[in-house]
Amino acid sequence: MEKCVFKFINQHQLIKKGATVLVGVSGGADSIALLHFLHSNRNRWEINVVALSVDHQLRGEESLLDLEFVRDICNKWGIPFVSDSLDVKAYKERNRLGTEVAARRLRYQFFSEQMEAFQADYLALGHHGDDQIETMLMSLTRSASSTAFSGIPVKREFSTGWIIRPFLCITKFDIENYCKEINIQPRIDETNFDTTYTRNYFRKYILPLIKEKNSNIHTTIQHLNETLHEDETFLQEEASEMVKSLVEFDRKSNTATFQIQTFKMRPRALQRRALHLILNYLYNDLPSDLSYIHEEEFFSLLYSKKANNRIDFPSQLRVEKSYEKIIFLFSDSLNEEDSTFHQLLTIPGEVTLPDGSVVSAQMNRNKEQNRVTYGFYSSQVALPLHIRTRRPGDRMSWTGLNGSKKIKDIFIDEKIPIDKRNRWPILVDNNGEILWLIGLKKGNPKITQMEGQWIQLQYTAAN
Structure with a gap:
């Protein structure tokens, strides 16, 4: 066993000298x-070994006896020992967590505090090859994504250093034999035999069947986990670069937008990971009901032939397709009152729109007209002029049009994104006649009498 662990530690560079x-x-x-192995070989790496133990207060006297057992072992072997008693039940109720999650959080909080106190380089944990098999099988049964299909990492950053797991290369059988060789009778946690826990069920019923076909399955699974991790790390890096170059995030409004065609040009594997990076950015905490179904809905939307469509994700996140764009936004941030406006436009004078653009009016004889200007005689309209956003039933007419057309249909014809339609500025006179769908369509005043002063309007977009 020792030779296998030494090789594994060297291969993964798990422990540095001193x-x-x-x-x-x-x-x-x-x-x-693990404690005995590291302590016995401390001179090999010139390391300082400290034991940490916690009482979760979940098994009454038994868990307290476990802690005292570890304390006695450490006294016998001359190993520094630090312990704590954790009130998991109170923490669980206060934070509305499951027992296992609450226990893990408190335990790792204690570990982190001790890492800082000792300025430690490593936290070594005793997970072994059978644990890895169980974890991978459990992940397989509940995951529908290769991204989520992962096992226990050999090494990961934690607090002031790293968490390391030197025993992932050996089995539970190897460890039990090692304990017999060093004449140690470890404590037994009876809850490990309760098959109502998923891991224990796999351990008792599934693992033995697999080992009948391949007694070295722990090595195979460990290799699989490491190669999957390497592949996933590369793909995540590529997806991160993709998101940086294609996705526009707005921190203020907590939205994300990208152009559909450029997004679709990237490999599907990167598209999928980019979606999850976007969701991780937008959500403070990923909703528990977010699943692969939402991923499928996203791709259906992305590749849909409909110009405009939307889907709903958990926690009021909306994903909208608007012509050539996809936008992620939270519906609770969409306040219709904030997006609408109505202001008088004095002559001369100007109105600053919510997006920072400006519509100005003056009296002059400059009749030059283009996309951002509009002019008419004062006798042709009912003053004062108003600038507002659209209302239900809004219609307008213009030269060459037989009758009138809904503003909604004009937006569709002009391929105006859905998120811009409710904020689009419209110029109307005091009778409500739509004169100018600013920047898109110019109407003809119903009154053809060309008298009075010439009113010249100018639209200046925000910088």
């Missing part, structure tokens, strides 16, 4: 064996 290594010890075979 390091301080904290060991999470529960009193069970895995963690006691």
Whole structure:
């Protein structure tokens, strides 16, 4: 066993010389064996070993006896020992968490505090090859994404250093034999035999069947996990670059937007990961009911032939397709009152629109007209003039049009994105006649009498 672990540690560069290594010890075979292994070989790496143990207060006297067992072992072997008693039940109720999640959070909080206190380089944990198999199988049964299909990492950053798991290369059987060789009788947690827990069910019923076909399955699974991790790391880096170059984020409004065609040009594997990076950016915490179904809906929307469509994600996140764009936005931030406006336009004078653009009016004889200007005689309209956003039933007419047309249909014809339609400025006279759908269509005043002063309007877009 020792040769296998030494090779594994060297292969993954898990321990550097002169390091301080904290060991999470529960009193069970895995963690006691790891503590003994590192302590026995401390001179090999010139390391300082410290044992950490916690009482979760979940098994009454038994869990307290576990902690005392570890304390006695450490006194016997001359290993520094730090412990704490954690009120998991109170923390669980206060934060509305499951027991396992609450226990894990408190435990790792304690570990982090001790890492800082000792300025430690490593936190060593006793997960082994069988744990890895169980984790991968559990992930397979509940995940529909290769991104989520992952096992226990050999090494990951944590607090002041790294979490390391030197025993992922060996099995529970190897560890139990090691304990017998060093004449240690570890503590037994009876809850490990309760098959109502998913992991215990896999351990008791599934793992033995797999090992009948391949007794070395732990090595195979560990290799699979490492190669998947390497592949996923590369794809995530590529997806991150894709998001940086294609997606526009607005922190103020908490929205994300991208052009559909450029997004679709990237490989589907990157599109999928880019979607999840966008969601991670927008959500403070990913909703528990966010699933692969939403991913499928997103791709249906992305590749839909409909010019305008939308889908709803959890927690009021809307994903809208508007012609050549996709926009992610939260519906609770869409306040119709904030997007509408109505102001008088004095002559001479100007109105600053919510987006910072300006419509100005003056009296002169400059009749030059283009897309951002509009002019008419004062006798042709009912003053004062108004600038407002659209209202239900709005219609306008112009030269060459037989009758009138709905503003809604004009927006569709001009391919105006859905999110801009409710904020689009419209010039009307005091009778409500639409004179100018600013920047899009110019109407003809119903009164043809060309008398009075010439009114010249100018639209200046925001910088």
